[in-house]
Amino acid sequence: MVRGDAGRLPGRRELLAGVGATAGLLLLGCRGEPVDVREQAAIAAGGSRGYAGPAVELSFWTGFTGGDRPPMQRLIERFNREHDNIAVRMSVTRWGDFYQKLPAAVDSESGPDVAVMHADQLATGAVHRTILPLDEVTEALGLGAGDFSETLWAAGVFRGRRYGVPLDVHPLGLYYNRGVLAGAGLGDAALPRSRRDYLAVLEHLRQRGIQGSWVSPVLFTGGLMFQSLLWQEGGQLFSEDGARAMFNSEAGVEALGFMIELIRRGYSPRDVGQDADSIAFTNNRNAFIWNGIWMINSYRAVPGLRWGVLPVPVVGAQRAVWGNAHHLVLPRQPSTGAGQRRLRASVVFLAWLSEHSLEWARAGTVPARRAARESAAFRRMTEQAIFAEQLPAVRFPPAIAGVDSVRASTLDLAVNEAVLLRAAPREALDRAAREADALLADNLKKFARAL
Template identity: 30%
Template sequence: MPIDDVPLSRRGLLRGLLAGAGAAGLAGCSTPVGAGLANTALDPGTVEFWDLFGGGDGVRMQQMVANYRAANPGTPVQAVTLTWGNPYYTKVSLATVGDKPPNVAVSHLTRMKTLQQAGLLQELRPADLARHGMAAEMFNRRAWEAGLIDGRAYAIPLDTHPIVLFYNTDICGEAGLLDDAGALKPLRGPDALTDAFAKAQQVTGQYGATHGINADPATCWRLFHTLYGQLGGEVLADDGTRVVLDDAKATQVLDYLRTLTVERRLLPGAIDYQGAIALFAAGGSGFHINGEWEISTFQTAKMPFGMALVPNVFGGDYVVHADSHTLVLPRRDDQSREQLDLSLGFVRSLLDQSMTWAEGGHVPTWLPIADSAAYRELTPQSNYAPAADAAVYDPPAWYTGSGSNFENVMGSAVGAVEGGQLTPQAAIAQMRSQLSALAALPSPV
């Protein structure tokens, strides 16, 4: 169904822009050649695929696309990689509003629902999926259900990507933190984690752990969300129209984080994303908290490391912040069944290559791979596989999701506490004020 009677009306254009922007400012980026970008017609026998992957993810996705080409020599594939974040979502939105979208695109699960609410995604009907051997029960239940809208599917989850606890095995071994098999001993409760960081600091002579703080609101939010979620805390309700931040629970988390940085100085309170990675890689800390996607960085550094779940610090139901990369089919008003099947066949090919994707750290959601012996033997990646069942995503709202203003608001306040610039009480007041302003705005879609 068209968004408006005229596909590229002023209103449709605005909706597409806002859906792509996710409530954050639009940014310029390069313009690779693609049908939607160059305003040219796409050969109906071609699969055009857009993604936003760089680094190790980008290399692995290129390999997976190349494998599809080799297995399907009669089907051309036009693969386009765009700038991560709002530039990417804006271009997907504009191409779809202009009726020249790619056949298949990547979307974070936390951004996909806004695209669907703007009328930019095709529904993935069970009968169409079944023709390609796909069904709901073949995916991780948490990731699949988190992506449903009114019980209908609009996205295929490719992975779950949680934050994890990296640890230097040499440092942790010297600190007495490893078991007989060389794995990190269980850490349960705030004191256990604090003590582990302190023991690692005694070995390094610098810090016990690191994570990005300066100009890195996303990492600060992910860590806060994990600990706050373990207390059962919620931030938003009613699709983001109400702020339900629990002051007592938020204070408990922020007090703990401030103790680690300001009071105990077990973590540096003034360090950016790359600095935190570099300090850990150089042996300046025993632990590092980040997304599992940084596995390639530490493998390249040839340092001794392991990976584990972020501990259950506060003892409630275990949760850990995560998002999922999903594969979506942008809406095409004139698509034939043959073109639909080409797109779904491409999606199935990527799912079947989930082991390649898992090597880069992401937890596969495609159960034929996730439940396989080969994946269980893939370490340290499979060590934190239970995170997929414990994933907690950004709360639903038109202004939330990966790279959104919501994450900037929350993470900036958390980082200011860790850096000693704000008290927990002042940070919570700042969160509530800024979130209330966003919650009061009507959804643009």
Template identity: 30%
Template sequence: MKKVNKRWTTLYLMLTITALVLAACGGNNNGGENAGGSEPANGRGQAASGKTQELLFWTPFSGADGEFMKKMVDKYNSSQDAYKVNFVIQPSGEYYKQLDVALSSSKDRPDFMIMHVDQIPTYVNKGALLPMEELAAAAGLNQADYVEAPVQYATIDGKWYSIPLDVHPLVMYYNKDLFEKAGIAAPPTNRSEFEAAVEKLTDKSAGVYGYVLPTLWPQQFIFPTLVWQNGGDLWNGTDVAYNSPEAVEMISWMRGLVEKGISPGNVQQDGENTLFLQGKNAIQFNGPWMKGQFDQAGINYGIAPMPQIGKAKQAVFAGSHNFVVPKDATDEATLAGIGDFLKYVSANSMDWAASGQALAAKPMLQSAEFKALPNAIIADSFEYVQFSPNVLNWSTISEPIWGELSSALLGKKEPQKAMDDAAAKSRQAMNK
């Protein structure tokens, strides 16, 4: 066993304390990465036998989804004895800060890690990621084995930088009991069907709403979806574009649901989810990670693709978890082990699908086992998913959207004024 140096011990203690504090404080109750506590782990170390190559694997799965990933890693470790993956969960709110610190130290960095697809351009620009072609080829993995959208996004200047685990688009959850009571046979697929359904579903005397409009999270998924569906965009190639007429129209449409009494007017963080759990909200737009929470609550719910609310086209905002490798990784045994694990995941990731996610590996998507899951329908939207604009530091640039959007949805600002203010703040962040 290698002797643990003081630097690693100090870093480990700092990370453990951070995890405990964040677990005590909690976070967004979205049932995914931001919910619940994290699992402590040791990290890298040589096996006692000296025969097993150990790999340090970092993830941000500090919510219920972490257990599903852990189960998959445990099964891999049990399936062979050449490699052992040491699974570490970092608090999701601090994940990229911790990753930046670790990547600056060759001794303390992970051997491979999960990265959200929209972070990849920034980390490629930092020179922090290893192109995956050689590792993938050695493991017998090809780009054609995976859903096209995340592969395209992570291919920068002709180099492929990540292997996708899943694609998680915005989806529609609906209360089957409320739908049956209202005489609605199927979930809506377009604006007219949606508007007719939520009117029928709303029963103010019973405190039941057809659709409860969130003013905060998960508008990060909802707003881009509606903008794209309406023919607008968030970025026009050189500048922010979310104050366009197409974007403003969709904000007015959302606010109109409040004005018509379809939704309450001042929904606090996670309020729409609380009402859904109580059977008081008939429709909720959210991510695949909600499945576990709804299953546990025993709700009679259905899952359907996001309806086309905008006038121009079908589109939906999505995220994607991807496997990436630090650029400084050069040890051949380590790279071979990473490739072996990723090959295993490409054909053995049903435990991850059980968390509610739709898998990115085509062999799994096409399997009868996956198609039998209720969340398999999520994959129907893969052909028109869109990710955040492929722009460096997009999360910082776009941050002003959410406060201004909330003001508009609460009726505190006119939609055009709110988006003009958001655009101005974004341009300041870009020094324009």
């Protein structure tokens, strides 16, 4: 039995209090005289023609603290070699701290010139005027949906304006342990693509004493598995206007019920601790794990581990899989001559990095640029190419300001309680939806006139 304490999330009151504190902190920077972000965006668009001004140093903020840091550092070093009058310096902070620090730094005029943000954070950054609208920038650069995909391009839009240029997409996939499967007499022909196939393989493994698909009670990876299953069942997380939770629909109950079924049938331990599913996978005790593309390089680094990856199985009525995307953004700058020069130089860097997303794919991502995905070089990246097959089925978190905090303090707790068998799926989801509706109502009041 795996210890359950590691899989416990903070209590509801802890997280609900944290949401309020975070929102208050972020709003402090909006009480002063607002900067005309559209005027700054128009200045930045001038960088589409290049930058010929005096030498500038750009600050680039990311949350790439793991195996994705060296590939990005190599790209920056190459950019710096190719540009005499622009030098880029990357600062790295863990994502949880990154989203706390960025708005405060921008409001104090000490923020970065370019940053990376997840698609589900763009709306919050936009309502706080932390980042600039990029419609004029992308128009000047000649970028559009045809350069990426309709889904990826749309993920950068909030309230009719563009705030991000997609750099990559990182969905879930189904990793499988070849050694565990071979030990149970199974080869590639048994790899599951559907609900029926998946359950059949897991039953075969169970009869040989193997718990083959460990279900995590925390966001990584159980929460993301739930969201994928919810969309497969035709459900939604929240209403499009951000007014109410929808994850407690019949689709949500069915999705969470499937996860509970894996536990009750003995295909998963009952109390899986944080990262225990992945540790068991690398120790040849777990056959399958729903995990993100970011694990490719981690699993490659495990000596003797024999593994592969598939698109997630179609458990529900349609193909769908959770995904997120890193977007390049331009934070608001001080209204000075130096700030305006850096805005133009920042667009040079943003455009260059977008054009070189194939090299970035080596960090364990699917490149956003269509040309990169369709290249022979990318097709040789076997695992990344398999993840890319799912792009038409990828569902992104909704573009709702503050929704990430709402989900974390409501839905994530409901999944945690149900997977730990402390509450029935419907009970847990209904309670979380009521709490989410209250938080969403507060968000609508706070952010209705923010732009």
